[in-house]
Amino acid sequence: MSYSTSTSEPAAAHGPTLSAKEIRRYTFKVGLARSEGGIMELISEIYTYVFGAVVLIVMSGAIIVGLRHSLGLGSEPAWSASALAPGFASLEPLQASATLMLTLAAALLSVQMNIGPIAMTVPQTFWWLGLPVRRRGFIQPGFFRSMIWPAAGAVAVVVPLSLGIGADSSPALVALATLCGAALALLLYGIAGWVQIVGGERWLRPLTGAVTVIAPLSLVATALINNAEKTRVDMSWLQYLPTSWPLLVADGQLWPLLVTAVAVAMLAVVYANLERLSSASLKSSAVASAYVAGSVLSMDASELSRSLSNGSRSGHSWIRLPLVFHRGTLTRRSVLTMLSAHLTMQLRQPATLVRVLVLAAIPASLASVQFLGNATLIAVVLYFCAHFAVTGLGSVARFAAGNPSVDALMPLPAKTVRRVHYVIPAVGMTLWVIICFALLHVLGVGSWPLIILAVLAGPGLGGATLRAAFRPTPDWNMPAVATAMGPIPTGAIRSFLIGPDLTLISLLPVLICLISGVVPLLAFPIQLALTLIAYAWGTKVRKPKKKGDGGIFGLPAAAPKR
Amino acid sequence: MSKPHKPAKPAAGGGSATAVRPELVRADRLRVGYGTKPVCGEIAFTLREAEAIALVGPNGAGKSTVLKTVVGQLEAISGTTHIRGQEADDRRLDFRREVAMVFDDDAFFPALTVEEHLAIVAAGHGSTVVEDLIDTELEFFGLTGERAALPHNLSSGQRRRMLLAAAFVRPRSLLVLDEPEQRLDTGMRARLAERLRSEVDAGLGLLLVTHDPEFLSIVATRAIFVDDVVKKMTPDQAALAISSENPHAG
Known part of the structure; x- marks a missing residue:
């Protein structure tokens, strides 16, 4: 067999080349013939786009109605009443x-x-x-x-x-x-x-x-x-x-x-x-x-x-915090090392921190606008901003969830490790709610009791951060579940909801008080209780699934092969 | 790797034969890296037809970065690279006709078979004997049984062979390979090394990165040690340098 196909005049032994269009068509034709969907896949695609368009139109309609009511172009429903202090410009x-x-x-x-x-x-x-x-x-x-x-x-x-x-x-x-x-x-x-x-x-x-x-x-x-x-x-x-x-x-x-x-x-x-x-x-x-x-x-x-966002990052950072501690017990030193490492990683993401800070100002920027200063809208936006801030401050915990071997190196029980991961997000989210509600207060929305209530909610949001970060990932090995939006991996929706749920629970009393405009005394013990629940829930360490646990649709799992 | 027959090397080092062979690659005062930070020392070399230059050096020294910069896949910090006298730029048709390259990519059309992937390359280069070319390369790379297999059904080593086969079903006067020995078994490495050597003897220009001293001594006619300071070496010196840094290589 001769392998001397190389040549200084490469095109000499070859005919005219195909066009890009021909090559593209060949690739798609051959690929399409082997795809599983056929006509049904096409129908599903169309259905998905139509469904998406309907959802978009309904959402846009809701916004239009809200805007027009706020502008006085229609009758004003109770939920769109202004949350701003009288006389606020x-x-x-x-x-x-x-x-x-x-x-x-x-x-x-x-x-x-x-x-x-x-x-x-x-x-x-x-x-x-x-x-x-x-x-x-x-x-x-x-x-x-x-x-x-x-x-x-x-x-x-x-x-x-x-x-x-x-x-x-x-x-x-x-x-x-x-x-x-x-x-x-x-x-x-x-x-x-x-x-x-x-x-x-x-x-x-x-x-x-x-x-x-x-x-x-x-x-x-x-x-x-x-x-x-x-x-x-x-x-x-x-x-x-x-x-x-x-x-x-x-x-x-x-x-x-x-x-x-x-x-x-x-x-x-x-x-x-x-x-x-x-x-x-x-x-x-x-x-x-x-x-x-x-x-x-x-x-x-x-x-x-x-x-x-821009993925390019410098390979160097000037942020250096001490990672080695010499005083105290082994547990204390390990905890301090973990805390310091967590803080270092968080501080080395300045873009994320800026994003989290901007999120704290968005509810206030809504409140500053004439037709957007209604309490319900502010509360809804505040919830979404809080959730995105939670995911931003959870990036280090998310890294720990994806790389469990790093945490396993520490001579600490899993429960303690999880609680250490809780500290920075809890402090961060408490600062976040202080900034957010202080800005709202300056603009005439809310009151001092509401700020205190929000401060009580901050540590609960830290729990939500951990819950979102350590949520189980969708199971890519299981068959995909068919939905109106196309097939999605098993557990994807559940995975999507884990985290936002605890953010809502943690913020519920605050949001209700923001919308209603009053902060009853009863709200404080309720908020405290919900924050404690969020802490316990967020720092809970899930037991790893045993091999034989569960099967599809609740049927017993198949016996392991010997 | 078993000890293979070592083909005779062409004159490389300033003889009269070198002077008449056309120049394929010329890298002048090339500084490579990311942003403005160079990853290794300044590099300069000329590669002519029927020559094979191996870039060697420790992990992270910048060998692959040099390789990608030379063929215009990365922007140089300073300096220039010319392929057949023209600036290295894969937007030019003649560049793509002449230069075949295999880096550490692992990208495939999920619904296309091994044969169909190779057919795209062979037909795209205007081959009139697509079937024959594919048959030959599938046989050489031990993939005849996987002709109709989809990429996700192949092992990592088989996917690597398929990528290499794609570089051989097309014409080429310059072949650029980034660690071709990766994920290949010992027998395949030896066969590939001998084949590359015979193609170099027939006129191919070869620029490769390798960590395998035996592969290097069979294939390369010259070597460049890439690190903070870039040094030109003979293949034997380079093989020795690799062996001392990685006693398990090969």
């Missing part, structure tokens, strides 16, 4: 909407740059990109497919805003505002695509990150200044930022629709330069997209947040 809806649009635009651009935005799958980058054919045919489908998400996101945001805010929300104006919003989102997609082609995201990335953090805080700051100085800071310039143009269209102005032409031109430029994308960039975006898809599938909010 709220921010105008237009400023809030403009800030929201700016934040979302920065977040969209940041996410787009982190995941590509023009992406292929990992196998495609490996098996296709090395072929000597024009790559446009490989890259183009990903370019068009990736446009759907920013456009859909823009529709989901702009439709309710233009319906809720526009004085004359005629269908034509809403449609034009939505078109403007979609064009704006696609322009940002085009910018991210251009950055992917030519590089140069070094200054854009920190800028978008800073805007995402600062913009929501600016609402709280402006409201505070307005009320302290008894004046109004002029923020009308915000509505002229391009990110606010869809709102102007909803208000009857048509010139911002020029952004549509700019977006088309930008996309055309990116399209014309698709072949300039490097393999390294396409591979990196393929890996990032796979990470995002995996996080969505595993329903892990913390992982999803990490996957959507």
Whole structure:
């Protein structure tokens, strides 16, 4: 057998190469023929999209009704009563909407740059990109497919805003505002695509990150200044930022629709330069997209947040805490080492800590806006912010859950180890609720007794952090369960709910008192009891499952093979 | 690995034969790393046809980073790499025609068989004898029985063989391999080493990273020790350096 196939003129013994389109079609055709779904899979896909659209429309409708009631455009239900102190000068809806649009635009651009935005799958980058054919045919489908998400996101945001805010929300104006919003989102997609082609995201990335953090805080700051100085800071310039143009269209102005032409031109430029994308960039975006898809599938909010944010981290940190202790008993020294290690790992994630801090300010930023200052809305948003803060502060505990051998190195019982992991999140979440409720109080929402009640809830949220971090992972070895949203691994939904449930239980008295506007004395012992329950629940160490335990649908497990 | 026959090495070291062989790769004052932080010392070399350069060195020294930078998969901190006189850039069609590379990737289309993966590569490179090429490579890499197998049904070593086979079902004048001996059994390593050597003798340019001293001494015509200070070595010196750092290699 001769192996001398190598040659200095490699193409000499070969015929004309196939086109990218032919190779792509071959790959899909062969793959499709072997997939299990066929026509039923297609129907399931359509059903999923229709179901998703209905859910989106219902949610948007609820927001629109709420906004219109808050603006006095309809009768006001009891649950949307203002939680603000009388005489408090709220921010105008237009400023809030403009800030929201700016934040979302920065977040969209940041996410787009982190995941590509023009992406292929990992196998495609490996098996296709090395072929000597024009790559446009490989890259183009990903370019068009990736446009759907920013456009859909823009529709989901702009439709309710233009319906809720526009004085004359005629269908034509809403449609034009939505078109403007979609064009704006696609322009940002085009910018991210251009950055992917030519590089140069070094200054854009920190800028978008800073805007995402600062913009929501600016609402709280402006409201505070307005009320302290008894004046109004002029923020009308915000509505002229391009990110606010869809709102102007909803208000009857048509010139911002020029952004549509700019977006088309930008996309055309990116399209014309698709072949300039490097393999390294396409591979990196393929890996990032796979990470995002995996996080969505595993329903892990913390992982999803990490996957959507910039993954590049410096290999070095200036944070150094003592890890070796010489005084006291062995148990005391081990506990101190663990605490110090936990704190070090947490402090070495500054981006996570900033995110957690911003989450503490979001309920206050809602309260500062004229039409959003109703207690129920603040309570709901506060719950979600608390949950995301819980997952943020649980990252170290989550690492410990995924790497049990590290904890096993310590000469401590499992129960003690778990309690040590509880300390930092409990302290962190207590500080979090103090910041959150103090900001609300300054803006005229709540009272001192409510802050004290919230402080009592803080340690309970620490328990929720551990419960979420040490929750059992979905069983990937078991058959997937069929759902309306497609097959999901066994235990995924249960896994998704473990953690948020204890956050709700821990915060229940606080949230009820926030909505009702009064803090009865009885609330304190109830809150204390729930916090103790949350602590006990969160620090409980699950017994590992025995091999013979349980079977599918409660049937006895199969006898182990000998 | 059993002691294989050591094929005769072509003249490498400044003889008249070297002067006439066309230059494949030229790396000039190359500094590689992540961000602005270099992972190893500055590197410079020229690889001509019928030459095989092995990059050796301890774990984490930056060998794979050098390899990826040379073929344009990573951006260099400074310095340049040229392939056949043109800047290394896999966006160019002629680059992709000439350069075959296998890194430590483990990515496959889950619904495509071994044969279909190889067919994409062979047909994508314009082969008119796809079936024959695939038959030959499946036989060489011991995958004939796995022709219709899906990737997730293969062992890690079989998947590695499939990746290597993909580099051989296509034409190439430069082959870049990152630790090709990885996950291969002793017999397969020996066969692969001899085959690579015969292809180098026939004109192939080979740039590889290896930790296997025996593999290196069969295949390489020259070696570069990559670390904080980069040193050029003979294959024998490099094999000795590897053996002393890793007595269990091979």
